[in-house]
Amino acid sequence: MAEFSWNTQSPLESALVPGHHGVTGTQVGVTLEEVRDISLVQVMTRRGRAAGTAKAAKKVFGIEPPTSPSAAMGRHATLIWSGPDQFIAVSAQSAEDQFAKLSEAFAGAASLSDQSDGRCLIRIGGPRVRQALAKFCSLDLDDRAFPPGAAATTSIDHTAMNIWRGADSTDGHAIFNMLVLTSFADSLWHTILDSALEYGVQASLAHAA
């Protein structure tokens, strides 16, 4: 009988090469990182139970879930609008499994689905981030149309995507978070990297805190 050895690894295990890519020199136009060790829970409100879901969310996450395309940022979790009456709770993976606790808190009000290993979180920023994204993203990512806290459920390069803008970096540049199905992560990573090479890319690996 064949022996199998299972191990967990990122979908970007081979695609992500930390360091500088593209135009040489010290210039970094785009920063690109994968955020590992995330916990994702998809929450879908049951019919007529929006108030109960909001109450449960407030209790466990300390914040109201968003009711429009936006991201609500709490101390320990970010709640991303993903469609009418549904959101994704993003947090750092903890030592103990929180899913059972969440299921109990939302019992009767919403249906939950653990997506932690189903999606890959890619974070992109830097002074030329919008030029790089404009090559394959049809959303208007200007400050006026997509300010910090804005979110969208969309298709980027024909790939289903949850994208939201977090707080700006310390040097004032916009940061976009992209949640993509793991099977598309490798392809999307290469699309972003190829589109950003002319601006100079700094690729790295981050761990959710």
Next chain:
Amino acid sequence: MRIACPFCGERENGEFTYLGDASPERPNFAVDGRESPDRVEDAFYDYVYLRDNVAGVMREYWYHGGGCRSWLVAERNTVTHEFISVTAAPGAGAASAVRAGE
């Protein structure tokens, strides 16, 4: 062509799938066997196969599959491609009062 999803906002039409005329209503007969089979068959034939070929404004189903995955009803001018309105189809969203199919 850009379509304003009532949930997501304006998006390129590549994110949407056209599902056809939103006008036909599913025939509703009592299952007591009193209705003539011919009348039932005619009504279902019309519902399943017959569509008006409108040059002008019609109500259509669109599906926002590349976005929030909601069913929408749009009023669109088939001559100019102008969208007059886009609203959530009955049943879209759990907060909606109307169940799908009603």
